[in-house]
Amino acid sequence: MDTRNFLRFLFLFFSGALVLLYAWVHLPSDLPSSAELLLLKNPFKPPRLRNSHVSDVPHHPLDPLTVREINQVRTILSCHALFKFSVSYALHSIELEEPEKPLVLQWKKGDPLLPRKATVVARVRGVSHVLTVDLTAREVTVHETGSHSGYPTMTIEDMTSATWAPFASAEFNRTIIQRGVDLTDLACLPLSTGWYGKAEASRRLAKVQCYTMKDTANFYMRPIEGLTVLVDLDTKQVVEISDKGRNIPIAKAANTDYRFSAMEFNKVKALVNPISLEQPKGPSFTVEDNHLVKWANWEFHLKPDARAGVIISRAQFRDPDTGELRDVMYKGFTSELFVPYMDPTEAWYFKTYMDAGEYGFGLQSMPLDPLNDCPRNAYYMDGVFAAADGKPYVRSNMVCMFERYAGDVGWRHSESPITGIKITEVRPKVTLVVRMAASVANYDYIVDWEFQTDGLIKIKVGLSGILMVKGTPYENMNQVPAQEYLYGTLLSENIIGVIHDHYVTFYLDMDVDGSDNTFVKVNIQSQKTSQGESPRRSYLKAKRNVAKTEKDAQVKLKLYDPSEFHVINPSKTTRVGNPVGYKVVPSGTAASLLDLEDSSQKRGAFTNNQIWVTPYNKSEQWAGGLFVYQSQGEDTLATWSERDRPIENKDIVVWYTLGFHHIPCQEDFPIMPTVSSSFDLKPVNFFESNPILRVPPNFEKDLPVCVSSASA
Amino acid sequence: MDTRNFLRFLFLFFSGALVLLYAWVHLPSDLPSSAELLLLKNPFKPPRLRNSHVSDVPHHPLDPLTVREINQVRTILSCHALFKFSVSYALHSIELEEPEKPLVLQWKKGDPLLPRKATVVARVRGVSHVLTVDLTAREVTVHETGSHSGYPTMTIEDMTSATWAPFASAEFNRTIIQRGVDLTDLACLPLSTGWYGKAEASRRLAKVQCYTMKDTANFYMRPIEGLTVLVDLDTKQVVEISDKGRNIPIAKAANTDYRFSAMEFNKVKALVNPISLEQPKGPSFTVEDNHLVKWANWEFHLKPDARAGVIISRAQFRDPDTGELRDVMYKGFTSELFVPYMDPTEAWYFKTYMDAGEYGFGLQSMPLDPLNDCPRNAYYMDGVFAAADGKPYVRSNMVCMFERYAGDVGWRHSESPITGIKITEVRPKVTLVVRMAASVANYDYIVDWEFQTDGLIKIKVGLSGILMVKGTPYENMNQVPAQEYLYGTLLSENIIGVIHDHYVTFYLDMDVDGSDNTFVKVNIQSQKTSQGESPRRSYLKAKRNVAKTEKDAQVKLKLYDPSEFHVINPSKTTRVGNPVGYKVVPSGTAASLLDLEDSSQKRGAFTNNQIWVTPYNKSEQWAGGLFVYQSQGEDTLATWSERDRPIENKDIVVWYTLGFHHIPCQEDFPIMPTVSSSFDLKPVNFFESNPILRVPPNFEKDLPVCVSSASA
Structure with missing residues (x-):
């Protein structure tokens, strides 16, 4: 031999x-x-579900494809020339093709449902195809996939x-x-x-x-x-x-x-007594027709998505003064992630993940653990996805929604001893949280959309799960030669936690009281006083700069050159004449510092700025491009924005990137305590006045009576 | 006439x-x-209190002066020459003079209490005096007040x-x-x-x-x-x-x-059903001897303070591996605030408040509203302060403490469909919140010290209350001439919300496993790879820079030149050889942009950097100086730091300033929804591994059974 x-x-x-x-x-x-x-490893295991979803029907133009519809798509495709004669093919995604935005905006409950279509990404004999399947006409349109590099989500x-x-x-x-x-x-x-x-x-x-x-x-x-x-x-x-x-x-x-x-x-050590968020009268929200959420003054459409994880659509707020339902955001979701590891050696250099487009942020979202991922009062929503052969399957409990009272204060005022008037008025803060948790192999991303009664939306990303670590011969730092750099932290014997970044880019199609909006940077500048004007030498002045084109709206945040970032409706003002708006409020974040010419950074170029604004374009939803897998970065948000299209008084989309630098530490071993960061979408002269002025405080008589379960 | x-x-x-x-x-x-x-307006109104505190006795060297002790101080002073012959004088503060730090560190429960002393700030015939009153020896020492400008807190x-x-x-x-x-x-x-x-x-x-x-x-x-x-x-x-x-x-x-x-x-409109944090088995913390808090793995001393509001002392964490109680922070408190308004005109230019040193952050903290300022499960602590004539009085319910479960996740991991292993492990996050709310005239500051079971301390400042507004003849923005600048936002007819900043500077005497610590800036730098080294052109490298002297530790945060800020114990390493430490983790913040030569900014020069580190000095606790009122800014943190003293492997104090730019909007009228920002003190290689690895998840059987009070 x-x-x-x-x-x-x-x-x-x-x-x-x-x-x-x-x-x-x-x-x-x-x-x-x-x-x-x-x-x-076979995702087609029989679902152990409270709901098999086989009888689901769509009610809203934005409702995701149902089990039945996915089956229809599969049937229609099986007759199509592309698939009929192919021994093997793979359907990388079967998703609702959302109707044109104006049609959705016009649609009202009770209207006939808009024609249902699916977008299918398929690979047949080594070629990627994007197809539209019209479920009513049972027609298939094959689209050009363009000359862009890259492949569909695995x-x-x-x-x-x-x-x-x-x-x-x-x-x-x-x-x-x-x-x-x-x-x-x-x-x-x-x-x-x-x-x-x-x-x-x-x-x-x-x-x-x-x-x-x-x-x-x-x-x-x-x-x-x-x-x-x-x-x-x-x-x-x-x-x-x-x-x-x-x-x-x-x-x-x-x-x-x-x-x-x-x-x-x-x-095992329990550190605290049982503690629970309790609502004996039940939650204050309703979910109509499976996807339409109504809570306090908010209404929005919520759906799981194989790529984005969760999509919030048509977020509207009922004005407390007029009773009118006002548009805030047409669509918001996690568009892409970028997770570059900071080790250039052979087994590590390529680790620059784009979890949404490469792995599917929704596909990697596993069922949430009731009582631990979400509190006891949570409502759960299942995802319905399609496998590579087009067969639908259900990801149960993929999204949860719950009301939160964290002991915080919505607003308060006490009169101080200075005035001596006896006033203490405080309103507790109760919010609605929509949550998903994607487990992209080792890492867990917890994404929260938190709605406040005062109109604010907080978008929070929590990182937990397990580090991607590197083996090393070293067992102690004293063995490491002085000149040697480990690319991370020795977490335990023979294990290095490699430094990495996380960037999570959000698509935020803001529609502030309508689709045509303007992005205004309200720059805060130091202004010197002139001689004799004032005992003060300087003060800060707010200067409004309207972004006329996309490049005006490429923002790198600066602590010493700060701005507020307003999305206003230039056609609508408040009673006293301020433009109605929402602002994007960054909090702690991190910026990518990689070389712009680095091929990974080219692919992740959507992280070159923290904020971008583009004109609405149905095809521009995925910040790294539709086909991100092995893409060369020629179809990213950065490329689109470089066209520098007009964005003033247009239907605009705001993109915000939340970043984390992660230098691992031993506390992250063997599983890491959650680290979070967030940003807010906050009304700014959107309301005439504080929209929660007239909510009552808590009274003891309204709160529940609870006993420990042991004594129940 | x-x-x-x-x-x-x-x-x-x-x-x-x-x-x-x-x-x-x-x-x-x-x-x-x-x-x-x-x-x-008379603070001596008979206390409507659950506890008159007349029989309180001190148990711990850091316990605040009791009612009885304050009365003793008054009696001792009344015999002192300075006061005996004065027709009128005012005692601006009577506070515990904390014993020398080494003595406090040595002291153990059961030891005899260290000699009790009071620091008294008095004004007699137009002169400010600082006195030490020894309660045991009944002796008074009068100190030089120095040549510094400024007056005591009103x-x-x-x-x-x-x-x-x-x-x-x-x-x-x-x-x-x-x-x-x-x-x-x-x-x-x-x-x-x-x-x-x-x-x-x-x-x-x-x-x-x-x-x-x-x-x-x-x-x-x-x-x-x-x-x-x-x-x-x-x-x-x-x-x-x-x-x-x-x-x-x-x-x-x-x-x-x-x-x-x-x-x-x-x-009036209730937007949500009743929701409550419930703990039928009661809270998991205990308060020993009125001030010593024990919760989960934490122990710390908590006391109200007339100037700082709340002081946390001797924060220690019980190591889950060794059972040993380890030092984290000797003392932490709100040292000073700086609130400059941005209007240089006559009635406004001077508004550059320093609320702690001018008004007393604790003096302005009014009783918290149970059920609304803090959840139902809260514990309350009273403040005992002295009036200008030296008589003690009680500010009831000034501080609250409660356990919080906000539906968040301490850590989690699910195995994804990639590996196909069936694992979902999630631990709920329960924290302990210490809260006060100061109402400095119009504004309300909510200060939270939140302790996590994983060793993290989150320090959060919430702003609510009422804006300081300016009258204007304008009723609508369309009446304002184009060239006129309003210094703020027209909030309602005839009212302008003037732009202003808030800075809150925290004193953080970190003692990481002992007093001698080192401040290390772990700088994250882009590193280019050399030709042929890697397909990657760049990666990020962490470079440790030890701050040898104070100027090395003056930090302006930069998104594009980021660092982690570690306080390490250079004499102690983990098992695998990393120095044990805690890091200061900034989040959203704002920096003062006023001219450094502006007299307000000179007084508020402690906001010139976001982070400073000074060697421990008992006399350097108030960032704007002891006598801040009308001070000229020659005794601030900035002055001290300019001495550039050695800080490596010394007992060091970290100062962190949290900032907010506030451009008012109509939602802030007539009372503003809370805006918050925070920073964290986070263990970094302080533990050998995740300290909450072994906590159990929630089980349904442990959670309470609740009914609505109506049906009870």
């Missing part, structure tokens, strides 16, 4: 052995067996098959075994490759890296460092194996498991 | 009439009568008498009547003058401005614009009257009242 045949034999042997190995796993308690694993099937592809490689299996790892203990991740030049050109690729889950559910803390398997996503073939880190030991499993069931009983 | 005699007559007439007028008030319903007003009596002083002026009374305002409807405020040169030199002054409270409790919205009465605080005499705004109408009362009792019944 020559070397080549020997390798073939090895390959066959291991391929065969693999099947047997699955029956032999020794996973820690409570981990699924590998047989179960295989099953779980399907779950892509991801699953990529993680299994390496096992077909004898070389892979050999190096795993040589590292002392049992093949059955492997957990592998399909990592998007980004785009760095020729290597990523003209084929759809993933890089697979693996971990051992022996003795821990937290396999992320046990990386098989330096081993990267390049897999062709279309052919499922291993293209190349990079095997560099054989001298790096695999970190220990001890103290990495985070599951409650895996804790030693005597080490 | 010549003019002079006529004026004397008028003066006597009005002075006399004043007494009668108080019996004749026509205040809107629910406002106290002016007789009550007079009574209320007493409540100063403020009250200043507001009444103008009534003795015939000119004042005449102009009020000429403006059509009844004298009995006046509400006047004593405004600190700041320091702008000779006019403020060598006498203690206040500027009094007035409002009419006719038909509204919200007199702040009815300014008598342009009328400023300069009053000598020591003699109570009117020094000067500036009367400029006679042509400016007084804004209407309509829609300004914010009291629930003043609402028209049919306009």
Whole structure:
């Protein structure tokens, strides 16, 4: 047997052995067996659901496709020439094609539903197609995908098959075994490759890296460092194996498991007595027709989305003075993420994830844990998505919604001893939170849309989950030579938490009292007084600058050159003549500092500014481009904005990017406490006066009577 | 009768009439009568308290002076030469003189209490004195007050008498009547003058401005614009009257009242069903000996303070691994505020308040409203302060403390469809909030110290209350000539909300595992890769810069040159060799943009940087200086820091300034919804790993059973 045949034999042997190995796993308690694993990797497992959604019908033009409609799409497509004669194809997304905005704006409850259409992204014989499926006419239109680089979002099937592809490689299996790892203990991740030049050109690729889950559910803390398997996503073939880190030991499993069931009983410690948000009269919101939320003065349409996670549409506020329902935001969602890791070495340089367009922020949102992800009073909404073969499936409890009282104050005033008048007037702050949590492999993103009764919308991103760590031979910082830089923090023996950034870019189609709005930067400038004008030498002056074109609205935030960012309706003023508006209020954030010519930053160029404003364009919704996977960055928000189109008194879209620099610390091991940041959309002269002036305070008589469940 | 005699007559007439007028008030319903007003203006009203505190005894070296101790101080002082022979004197503060830090650090419960001393600030015959009163030895030491400018914090009596002083002026009374305002409807405020040169030199002054409270409790919205009465605080005499705004109408009362009792019944609207934070098994914290708080892994000493509002001392965290109680912060409090208004005209230029040192942030903290300022499960703490004659009085319910569950997530992870493993582990986030609310005349500041189980301390400032507004002849923006700048926003007819800033500077004596600490700026820099090193052109690198001296630690935050700000213990590392530390994590903030040579900015020079670090010095606690009132800014944090003392591996104090630019908007009228900002003190390699790894999730069986009170 020559070397080549020997390798073939090895390959066959291991391929065969693999099947047997699955029956032999020794996973820690409570981990699924590998047989179960295989099953779980199939997203078509029978849904264990309170609602199978088979009888759902759409009620609103923006309602997502139903189970029935997705099935219809699949049926219609199966007769279409593109698919009829294809042995294999994959449907990367089947989503509602939202009707034209003016039609939606005109539509009222009771009107006949607008014609239902689906947008389908399909790959057939190595070519990506975008199709429109008209569900009424049963017609299919195939669109040009354009000359842009990039591929559609991976399907779950892509991801699953990529993680299994390496096992077909004898070389892979050999190096795993040589590292002392049992093949059955492997957990592998399909990592998007980004785009760095020729290597990523003209084929759809993933890089697979693996971990051992022996003795821990937290396999992320046990990386098989330096081993990267390049897999062709279309052919499922291993293209190349990079095997560099054989001298790096695999970190220990001890103290990495985070599951409650895996804790030693005597080490578990409840720090606080039970505490709960209680509403014996029930929540104050209603959800009409599955998606239309009505709460306090707010009304909005809420739906899960495979790519964006959650989409808020047609957010309107009932004016407390006029009773009129006023437009605030036509559509808001997480458009894209950008997560560059800060390690230029071979197994790490490419890690510059765009989680929405590469993995699907909604596809990665798992069912929320009642009582822990959301309080007891939460309402849950399921996602209905399509698998690669077009079959619908249900992601249960994907979004939750709850009323929050955090003990905070909506407004207050006491008269002080100075005036001596006896007044204390305080109103508690109660808000409505819409939440999803996407688990993009190791990391967890918690996205909250929090609606306040005073018209403010707070958009908050929380980061939790598990760090993506790097194996290292070092067990202590005192072993690290002075000149050596680790690209991160030694978190535990043999583990480095690599520095990285997170950017989350939000699409905010503001419609302040109508679609035609203007973006105004209200710049706060120091103004010197003239000689003799005042005992003061300086004061701050607010100067309004209308953004006429897109470039005027490219904003880098500056602490020492601050502005407020108003979206106003130039055709409407308040009683005393101020333009009605909403402002974007940044809070803590981070800016990308990567070289603008870096190919990752070109792809993530939508993070070059914190704020951008573009004219509404139905095709410009995904800040990194529709086909972000391996894209070269020629179709991003930055490109669109460079056209410098007029944006004054137009239907405009505001883009805001929330950023985090993350230098890991030991507290992030083995699972990280949530870190959050947020920004606000806040009414600014939108109302004539404080819209919650006339809400009553809490009275003891209205609050519930509670006993501990033990005594109940 | 010549003019002079006529004026004397008028003066006597009005002075006399004043007494009668108080019996004749026509205040809107629910406002106290002016007789009550007079009574209320006396802080010695009999306490309506659950606890008179007369039997309180100190247990801890940091416990505030008790009622009995304050009485002792008064008795001791009354025998001292300085006071014995003085007809009149005022005690501006009587506070515990905290024992030397090493003694406090050594002290343990059960040890005899350290000798109790009081620091007294007194004004006797126009001279300020600082005295130490030894309560055991009954000895008084008089300290040099130094050559610094400035006066002590106003007493409540100063403020009250200043507001009444103008009534003795015939000119004042005449102009009020000429403006059509009844004298009995006046509400006047004593405004600190700041320091702008000779006019403020060598006498203690206040500027009094007035409002009419006719038909509204919200007199702040009815300014008598342009009328400023300069009053000598020591003699109570009117020094000067500036009367400029006679042509400016007084804004209407309509829609300004914010009291629930003043609402028209049919306009009140409850937006939400009752919602409550419930803990049937009670709170998880204990308060030992009145001031020592123990909650989850935290222990700290909490006390109200007349100047700072709330002081947190000896914050320690019990290490979940070792069980050891570890030092985090020796002392933290609101050191000073700076609130410059941005209008250089005569009646406004001087408004550059320093609320802690001028008015007393604690003195202005009124009793919190149970159920509305804090949730139902809150615990309340009273303040015990001294009046100007040295008599103790009790400010009840000045501080609240409660456990918060806001529906948020402490940490979470779900395994995604990529790995297909069935895991969802989530831990709810429960925190402990310590809250006070200071009402410095119109504005309300809500200060929260929020302790998290993961070791993080969030310090949050909320702004609510009522704007300080300016009268204007304009009723609509269309009346304002294009070239005219209003210095703010027209909020309603005849009312401008003047632009202003708020800066709140915190003193944070961090003791990370001991007193000797080092401040490290971990700078995040873009690093270019060298040719051929990587497909990446750049990555971000963390570079640690130790601050050797104070100037190294003067920090202006920069989005595009970011750093983390670590306070580490250079003598202690984690198991894997990282220095243990805490970091200061800024969030949204604002920086002062005033001219550094502006006399207001010189006084507020502590806002010239967002972060400063100084070596511990018992005398450097008040960022604007001990005697801030009319100070010239020669004794601020900025001055101290300019000495550039060594700070490496020393007992250091971190100063953080939280800022807000406030361009008012109509939503702020007539009372503003709370605006908040915060910063965090966050463990960074302080723990070996996530300190809340082993807390259990919520289980339904542990949560309470609640019914609405109506059905109970």
